[in-house]
Amino acid sequence: MAKFYGIGTGPGDSSLLTIKAVETLQNLDILYTPEAKKGGESLALSIVGKYLPDKLEIKSRHFPMSFNDGEKIVAWNKVADEIVADVKEGKNVGFVTLGDPMIYSTYVYIMERLIGSIDVETIPGISSFSNIASNQNFPLVMDKEPLIIIPCTIDEEKIDYALENYSSIVLMKVYKNFKEIVSKLEKNDLIDYAILVSNSSQDGEVVYNDLRDINLEDKISYFSTILVNKEIKKTVKVG
Amino acid sequence: MAKFYGIGTGPGDSSLLTIKAVETLQNLDILYTPEAKKGGESLALSIVGKYLPDKLEIKSRHFPMSFNDGEKIVAWNKVADEIVADVKEGKNVGFVTLGDPMIYSTYVYIMERLIGSIDVETIPGISSFSNIASNQNFPLVMDKEPLIIIPCTIDEEKIDYALENYSSIVLMKVYKNFKEIVSKLEKNDLIDYAILVSNSSQDGEVVYNDLRDINLEDKISYFSTILVNKEIKKTVKVG
Numbered sequence: 226m227a228k229f230y231g232i233g234t235g236p237g238d239s240s241l242l243t244i245k246a247v248e249t250l251q252n253l254d255i256l257y258t259p260e261a262k263k264g265g266e267s268l269a270l271s272i273v274g275k276y277l278p279d280k281l282e283i284k285s286r287h288f289p290m291s292f293n294d295g296e297k298i299v300a301w302n303k304v305a306d307e308i309v310a311d312v313k314e315g316k317n318v319g320f321v322t323l324g325d326p327m328i329y330s331t332y333v334y335i336m337e338r339l340i341g342s343i344d345v346e347t348i349p350g351i352s353s354f355s356n357i358a359s360n361q362n363f364p365l366v367m368d369k370e371p372l373i374i375i376p377c378t379i380d381e382e383k384i385d386y387a388l389e390n391y392s393s394i395v396l397m398k399v400y401k402n403f404k405e406i407v408s409k410l411e412k413n414d415l416i417d418y419a420i421l422v423s424n425s426s427q428d429g430e431v432v433y434n435d436l437r438d439i440n441l442e443d444k445i446s447y448f449s450t451i452l453v454n455k456e457i458k459k460t461v462k463v464g
Numbered sequence: 465m466a467k468f469y470g471i472g473t474g475p476g477d478s479s480l481l482t483i484k485a486v487e488t489l490q491n492l493d494i495l496y497t498p499e500a501k502k503g504g505e506s507l508a509l510s511i512v513g514k515y516l517p518d519k520l521e522i523k524s525r526h527f528p529m530s531f532n533d534g535e536k537i538v539a540w541n542k543v544a545d546e547i548v549a550d551v552k553e554g555k556n557v558g559f560v561t562l563g564d565p566m567i568y569s570t571y572v573y574i575m576e577r578l579i580g581s582i583d584v585e586t587i588p589g590i591s592s593f594s595n596i597a598s599n600q601n602f603p604l605v606m607d608k609e610p611l612i613i614i615p616c617t618i619d620e621e622k623i624d625y626a627l628e629n630y631s632s633i634v635l636m637k638v639y640k641n642f643k644e645i646v647s648k649l650e651k652n653d654l655i656d657y658a659i660l661v662s663n664s665s666q667d668g669e670v671v672y673n674d675l676r677d678i679n680l681e682d683k684i685s686y687f688s689t690i691l692v693n694k695e696i697k698k699t700v701k702v703g
Contacts, residue, residue, distance in 0.1 A: 327597035358566035
């Protein structure tokens with residue numbers, strides 16, 4: 226029976242696709258890909274490119290990054306309707322999404338609109354923070370500690386609480402308030418337990434094993450993540 | 465040059481290995497596998513079994529689950545010494561570990577002992593909570609929310625704080641204090657936003673979309689995880 230597959234592509238390197246993702250891609254009739262800009266390239270599509278079957282129909286769809294919720298909802302509804310129609314016509318339909326589909330992914334808004342109408346299977350992917358941690362041989366969390374993942378776009382007091390109370394912390398989207406974050410890390414004696422990675426597994430990857438080496442006046446990339454682990458001494462990448 | 469590879473196998477299903485993990489396995493000379501009981505089967509080994517090259521030498525090593533740190537340290541040191549010797553002899557050596565190597569994995573204690581002596585490359589894997597979330601079409605976290613992952617073996621007040629203050633929560637190892645956890649979820653009006661999965665992707669997988677359906681007097685499996693997401697209405701698995 227025809228089905229819809231939401232496929233996590235992982236963080237950027239095609240070899241971090243799972244076997245299941247590749248096998249699923251090879252049995253698709255139609256693949257929907259999200260593009261942030263109209264006519265722009267889809268990073269998710271470039272990751273899966275080499276594993277796509279010849280006969281595949283690719284349907285690029287624009288997902289507005291707008292702050293206007295109404296505009297987004299119209300776009301999601303339209304794509305969801307198209308997908309339902311395709312699956313009901315007997316096509317196996319896929320949708321690719323960066324990282325893991327269940328962690329900070331717009332995919333969820335499509336998925337929610339499909340469940341109940343058609344069969345939906347979601348295939349997990351390697352999340353960006355897992356990839357960064359492994360690449361740097363940086364243990365995210367051990368034993369009895371909690372792990373907290375924080376988009377730095379949240380309220381400042383929530384960031385403060387986390388830095389004061391947890392040992393294992395992933396700080397995502399640190400680009401906007403980077404200076405403030407570094408000063409918070411210093412205040413909480415976490416600076417020696419932190420690393421920063423920008424554009425992980427992509428062109429222009431930058432790694433700072435010591436956040437003190439960064440010029441705080443420089444702009445840092447939108448795709449920048451800080452990992453903190455107070456329990457484990459920083460290990461130097463040897464690889 | 466010969467190298468050591470720490471390879472995340474993902475949660476249990478061989479098809480959730482990454483392409484990179486499979487390619488790495490196929491180029492190994494020696495694979496170390498952890499066994500919890502002497503002579504016991506390694507789950508990590510069974511996951512990678514079908515992808516191993518014919519000429520591979522498998523070295524099963526016992527990792528004591530003891531609370532005696534001294535005993536563990538002796539075991540880790542011994543395995544690390546063996547691995548260093550093998551790599552220095554020019555062998556490509558691997559070590560397989562369940563889930564993701566940087567998230568609650570004993571692998572880290574081996575890795576720490578190797579860095580500085582030999583080249584170490586870690587390959588990320590799908591974590592158990594990512595897999596559970598995708599399998600159940602259950603969004604872990606969206607937008608500006610933090611995601612907190614908590615082993616329920618930590619202090620009770622830390623569990624309480626998380627349940628009172630976060631919307632997106634993964635509760636791992638809920639077997640011991642399961643009754644208390646369910647009552648905490650009820651107290652915080654989270655019970656309608658929670659699912660429980662035991663033995664995910666293994667024989668004997670059990671899923672509860674409604675935690676009220678569970679007999680609180682029954683023992684639940686050691687490998688039980690509760691996912692909570694207060695922001696997103698529970699979606700029913702249709703797959």
